[in-house]
Amino acid sequence: MRDGASLKKSFLEELTKAASLTEIQQIRVKYLGKKGLLTSELKTLSTLPAEERRSFGKLINELKELIESEIASKESALSQEDLRKRLVSEAIDITLPGKYTPIGKEHPINKVLREITEIFVTMGFGVEEGPEVELDYYNFEALNMPKNHPARDMQDTFYITEDTVLRTHTSPVQIRGMEKRKPPLRFIVPGKVYRCDADITHTPMFHQVEGLMVDTDISFSDLKGVLEMFIHKMFSPETPVRFRPSFFPFTEPSAEVDIGCIFCKGGGCQVCKGSGWLEILGAGMVNPRVFEMVGYDPEVYTGFAFGMGVERITMLKYSIDDIRLFYENDIRFLRQF
Ligand code: FA5
Numbered sequence: 199m200r201d202g203a204s205l206k207k208s209f210l211e212e213l214t215k216a217a218s219l220t221e222i223q224q225i226r227v228k229y230l231g232k233k234g235l236l237t238s239e240l241k242t243l244s245t246l247p248a249e250e251r252r253s254f255g256k257l258i259n260e261l262k263e264l265i266e267s268e269i270a271s272k273e274s275a276l277s278q279e280d281l282r283k284r285l286v287s288e289a290i291d292i293t294l295p296g297k298y299t300p301i302g303k304e305h306p307i308n309k310v311l312r313e314i315t316e317i318f319v320t321m322g323f324g325v326e327e328g329p330e331v332e333l334d335y336y337n338f339e340a341l342n343m344p345k346n347h348p349a350r351d352m353q354d355t356f357y358i359t360e361d362t363v364l365r366t367h368t369s370p371v372q373i374r375g376m377e378k379r380k381p382p383l384r385f386i387v388p389g390k391v392y393r394c395d396a397d398i399t400h401t402p403m404f405h406q407v408e409g410l411m412v413d414t415d416i417s418f419s420d421l422k423g424v425l426e427m428f429i430h431k432m433f434s435p436e437t438p439v440r441f442r443p444s445f446f447p448f449t450e451p452s453a454e455v456d457i458g459c460i461f462c463k464g465g466g467c468q469v470c471k472g473s474g475w476l477e478i479l480g481a482g483m484v485n486p487r488v489f490e491m492v493g494y495d496p497e498v499y500t501g502f503a504f505g506m507g508v509e510r511i512t513m514l515k516y517s518i519d520d521i522r523l524f525y526e527n528d529i530r531f532l533r534q535f
Contacts, residue, residue: 202257202258202260202261205229205235205236205239205261206261206264209225209229209265209268210268212225212228213225213268213269213272216272217276218276219273219276219277222269222272222273222276225269226265226269229265230262230265230266236258236261236262236265239258240258243255243258300529303532303533303535304535305524305532306512306516306524306532306535307405307508307509307512307524309535310508310511310512310515311388311405311407311508313432314386314388314407314428314432314506314508314511315386315388315407317428317431317432318386318407318409318428321424321427321428322384323384323385323386323409323411324383324384324385324386325385325386325387325388326371326374326375326385326386326387327371327387327389328365328368328370328371328374328387328389329365330364330365330389330390330391330392331358331362331363331364331365332362332363332364332365332370333361333362333363333370334360334361334362334363335361336365336370336373336374337355337363337365337366337367337369337370338350338363339491340370340373340488340491340492341369341370341372341373341447341448341488342447342448342485342487342488342491343447343448347447349445349446349447353366353367353393354366354393354394354395355393355394356392356393356394356402364391364392365391365392366391366392366393367391367406367408367505368387368388368389368391368406368407368408368505369408369448369503369505371387371389371408372387372408372410372448372484372488372503373488373491373492375387375410376410376412376489376492376494377492377493380494381412381413381414381494381499381501382412382413382414383410383411383412383413384409384410384411384412385409385410386407386408386409386410387406387407387408387409387410388405388406388407388508389405389406389407389408390403390404390405391403391404391405391406398519398520398521398522399510399513399521400521401509401521401522401524401525403525404507404508404509404521405507405508405509406505406506406507406508407505407506407508408503408504408505409424409502409503409504409505410484410501410502410503411424411501411502411503412484412494412499412500412501413499413500413501414498414499414500415500416483416500416501416502417500418451418483418502420502421481421482421483421502421504422441424502425439425455425479425481425504426439429455429457429478432511432515433457433460433514433515437457437458437460438457438458438464439455439456439457439458440455440456440457440458440475441453441454441455441481442454442455442456444480444482446480446482447485448482448484448485448487448488448503449480449481449482449483449484449485449502449503450482450483450485450486451482451483452480452481452482453480453481453482454477454479454480454481455477455478455479455480455481455504456475456476456477456478457475457476457478457514458474458475458476459473459474459475459476460476460514460517461517462474469519476514477510478506478507478510478511478514479504479505479506479507480504480505480506481502481503481504481505482502482503482504483500483501483502484500484501484502484503489501509521509524512524516535
């Protein structure tokens with residue numbers, strides 16, 4: 199090496215070519231590392247005649263300083279360049295208009311389901327769920343509708359197999375709930391149900407909320423009290439309520455419950471077909487046959503049950519005249535609630 203010129207030359211050439219911090223690091227190791235070129239030269243110092251040592255040592259030191267300072271300035275130049283490139287590529291144009299991300303809303307049916315649930319929960323009712331693909335036994339048989347019972351025709355059923363259906367109502371969860379525990383009990387069942395049915399007031403999938411209360415001394419007046427309280431909270435405290443005799447195989451006696459037409463206030467209009475009343479749910483005292491099916495003694499226990507259509511209640515609450523609007527997913531319609 200002696201004058202260090204060739205080492206300096208090759209170092210400077212390599213450094214000029216280096217395009218990344220990693221390459222610079224490799225050059226540093228090559229020259230200044232433990233086994234680096236300059237380090238090996240330094241090791242030869244002790245073998246030199248005394249008169250040469252001083253000047254050679256000086257040369258090595260100068261080279262070392264040069265290499266270090268060249269590397270440092272190249273490193274800083276590269277980082278600056280890096281930063282400049284990043285600033286350009288990540289630049290944000292703050293004058294561009296913002297991107298609009300629409301915020302979703304709760305579906306009106308879910309909103310009303312939640313409101314119904316909250317009202318019953320404040321009255322001490324629990325909340326139960328059951329399967330939507332249901333056994334014929336729970337959907338019909340245990341509800342006092344044996345095979346070939348004419349009442350089965352009241353609901354147009356989607357059959358999956360001979361013994362499995364898409365549940366046509368939430369009433370099978372009455373049976374499942376009673377099988378699970380002993381009275382006293384009171385719960386509601388919000389959920390989806392299915393019927394082969396479609397027009398402006400019917401859809402193949404809709405929602406019901408079932409209610410069941412069983413104890414040793416439940417009477418029809420308890421049913422009236424609970425439902426009146428629910429209707430007054432759901433609509434308004436002045437809403438008139440009427441119970442009309444009806445028939446369901448799983449309740450006896452049975453009733454259909456009407457509220458005073460909220461459109462014409464009872465005067466008679468197209469919606470209530472001139473009657474001044476609108477039907478909102480079916481209800482009744484639990485048929486003793488149903489208690490027998492779940493092993494409750496009908497001599498000891500009485501109870502009431504009811505089932506309401508959630509779409510129907512939502513349509514009345516918000517004056518909507520076509521049930522299909524709920525399921526067309528027109529955002530302009532859904533945003534209104
Ligand atoms: C029943 O489903 C009984 N399980 C209700 C019941 C429960 C009675 C407990 C007694 C004791 P119904 O078939 O009437 O009853 O249906 C109840 C409500 O569901 C109806 O008042 C109506 O609001 C709604 N409904 C029925 N079919 C459809 C449909 N295709 N689309 C939307 N709503 C419907």
